[in-house]
Amino acid sequence: MGMVHVDELEVNMLLSEDVKDISSRLLLAKGHKIQSKHIRIFKIWGITEVCVHGTQGREKNAESHIDSDTMERITEHTKYIFKHVDLSHPAIKELFRISVLYRSRQGILNTDKNTPSTNTEDLKDHSICDVKKMIGHKEIKLPEMPSTAFELNEVVADPFASVHRIAEVVNKSPSLVAILLRIVNSSFYGFPSKIDNISRAVTLIGTREITGLALGISIVNVFKDVPKDILDMSSFLKHSLACGIISRIIAANKNLPQTEQLFVCGLLHDIGRLVIYQYFPDPAKTLLNLATTSDKLLYQLENRCLGGKHTLIGKYLLKTWKLPFELENNVFYHHNPSAAHHPVKATIVHLADIMVNALGLGSSGERFVPPLDYKAWDNLGISPSSFETTIRHATHQLASLETFFQG
Ligand SMILES: [Fe+2]
Ligand SMILES: [Fe+2]
Missing domain, CATH: 3.90.105.10 (Molybdopterin biosynthesis moea protein, domain 2)
Incomplete structure (x- = not known):
């Protein structure tokens, strides 16, 4: 078979x-x-x-092309990536198996393991700046919400918004029209015939879905000026896109309505990191260096070094922009979804993020697979045996989407 x-x-x-x-x-x-x-x-x-x-x-053919030495090194490296999670947990075990297979097929062998030089005690002295306080006290001016996103947000909130009204807002931004049409004509949707205008796309995909997609895309575009020496933006977009795609697939498998909402949550889940990288470049560099030298999870170091995690900063930005509460909620809880008021959607984004990190599909700065929230996992009700199909569909869709967000 x-x-x-x-x-x-x-x-x-x-x-x-x-x-x-x-x-x-x-x-x-x-x-x-x-x-x-x-x-x-x-x-x-x-x-x-x-x-x-x-x-x-x-x-099996892919594996047979790889010599046993290389395979061993890929397995060892994957173990390193998984060092902060419990390899005996059934979900993690299956993900590890798929990750080794995927990495061997893609030839992903990154052996730049840095020797940890900083111990936990040293980390106590690394409070670089209080980002949370600076944002909260408005000492830093965050970006304005893009006007297209602002109008789209109003349209999303209106249950009676017409196809014409949505098309009118989207059509104001030619670059957004171009991206959306490429998405709806890609294997992401797999429509048999070509869709050549936004009104038709809205009719086929639905008003909420297309506005959600357009909203996510226009927001990500705000952060195009993140310094290149801090972050490879195309790698960040790949991570975000893959997380959105996997979230959408899991939501569809669970027969949840509005799967596009999950795509947008996945797309924006690490937006707090973009705020850190763009507005606090020096503390961000120190944080990333510390994560490398200490072998700690970036997520856990953020609190100690910046006074707040990217989840909180993302929530703050989305709240300031008055985006839907559910989006804000899912972004805020994507690392500890069992604490969310409505945990299912936050758990889907959480799991998608873990999968994306495990496979090495881009990066938002994290080098390791983040820990699984066991309670949330138990309540999600999906089987690890579904991971392989989900990942196969996701990587196929990603390949047809990722170039749309570059340049
Ligand atoms: Fe995150
Ligand atoms: Fe992430």
């Missing part, structure tokens, strides 16, 4: 896993013999690979 690309499928191959589209709609159940009409349907709905009986599949 193994994965086969749709272009390599042959008639009468026996399906060993259900094939579902992005909305979890069943396209063909396992046990069916694949016919040419099925291959056509898979292509129409953006399916790139399916699992069939009687073939070794791509993953």
Whole structure:
């Protein structure tokens, strides 16, 4: 049994896993013999690979191309990335397995392990500045909300907003129109025919979904001036996008309504870090260096060094901009979702962030897999066996989206 690309499928191959589209709609159940009409349907709905009986599949082939020395080094490095989590937990164990496989397939072997030189005691002296206080006392002027995002936020709040009204707001920004049309025409949605205007996109995808997408994109664009020596912005966007995509897929698998809302939460989950990097570049550099030399989680060092975590700073920014409370809430609790008032959505973003860090899909500055909130995980009600399919769909969608946010 193994994965086969749709272009390599042959008639009468026996399906060993259900094939579902992005909305979890069943396209063909396992046990069916694949016919040419099925291959056509898979292509129409953006399916790139399916699992069939009687073939070794791509993953095993990928592994066999790697010598045992390299494989050992990839496994060791992955263990290092996972050093702050419990490898015996079933969810983490499965994620570790997939991560080793993914890294070996992608040839990801980053061995720049820094030797820890700072012990915990030394960290006590590293209070660099009180970012929380400076923002709270308005000593730093945060960016204005972009005007398009401001208007979109009003439209989101209006349940009777017309297609025409939404299209009117989006059409004011030609760059936003271009990005949105590329997204709706990509495998992210997998529509069979081309969509060439915003009104049609709104009709097909829905008013809340398209405004949510447009809102997330216009907000991320505010932080284009983060110093390059602090952060590789394309890597940050990859991390954010991947988190949004995985959040959306998990939400769809759980049959939650408004999956786009989860995409936006994932896209904006680390926005507090962008505020830190753009407005406090020197403390940010010290913080990142400290994280490297001490082998500590960046998330935990933020509190000690900056007087506040990126989750709080993100919440502050979204609150100042008067964005929906649920978005603010999910961003604030994405590292400890069991504390959230409505934990399911925050847990989805939490899990998506852990997956993205485990796979090394971009980075927001963190080098390790952040700890899993066990209580939130237990209440989420999903199985680790679903991770592989989720990640496969996500990496496929990411490949067709990530270039849209660059340049
Ligand atoms: Fe985070
Ligand atoms: Fe993150």
